[in-house]
Amino acid sequence: MADETRHARDCFALAQRYLGYAVGPGALPMHQALQETTLEEIVRLTVREGCIGETCAALEAAEACEATVDPDVKTVLEKIRADELRHAELAWRFVSWALTEAASTGDAQARLRRMVRAEFASAAEEVAVASVIVEGSRAPADGGFDSLPHGVVPNALLPEIRRRAMLDIVLPCAEGLLSSLAGASDQETAPVARANA
Ligand SMILES: [Fe+2]
Numbered sequence: 001m002a003d004e005t006r007h008a009r010d011c012f013a014l015a016q017r018y019l020g021y022a023v024g025p026g027a028l029p030m031h032q033a034l035q036e037t038t039l040e041e042i043v044r045l046t047v048r049e050g051c052i053g054e055t056c057a058a059l060e061a062a063e064a065c066e067a068t069v070d071p072d073v074k075t076v077l078e079k080i081r082a083d084e085l086r087h088a089e090l091a092w093r094f095v096s097w098a099l100t101e102a103a104s105t106g107d108a109q110a111r112l113r114r115m116v117r118a119e120f121a122s123a124a125e126e127v128a129v130a131s132v133i134v135e136g137s138r139a140p141a142d143g144g145f146d147s148l149p150h151g152v153v154p155n156a157l158l159p160e161i162r163r164r165a166m167l168d169i170v171l172p173c174a175e176g177l178l179s180s181l182a183g184a185s186d187q188e189t190a191p192v193a194r195a196n197a
Pocket of ligand 1: 057083
């Protein structure tokens, strides 16, 4: 949480430098935040926002960091990239712990494994669908301005980064995690999703 606060502060500082006047966040709506309280709900949220979301965020920051020409932007993005990578690793460690140690009975563990497998599989499907939509629409560059050298990944590139994150990192890690679990049935150790290369 402290990392994300620092990222926001650093990015507002960059925005201020680009704009020439002070900008900052409004109030953060906390309504319905952190409502998940069961182990299953927290694991599901961690798969989506941690294992997948933070991995994508690390890759986006890496992509922007490589392309940026501004030394101040690069410094901020290098830090964000490293932080997001650690956040992703923490999410994977948490899900691994939940699958092996947190569920109290064999039945609960099996249920959790099935939910985690289904969550990764449905995220993989969503990414494949998003790629098709973007390819079909031939999304134009954002306002004709090339933002990537300034550290902002254009919207048109995001589905491809997300697809690569899923294919190259998330799905292989999910398969490795799920197939390594003691007590998983053959069906549970089958590939999480077919790669949409
Ligand atoms: Fe993060």
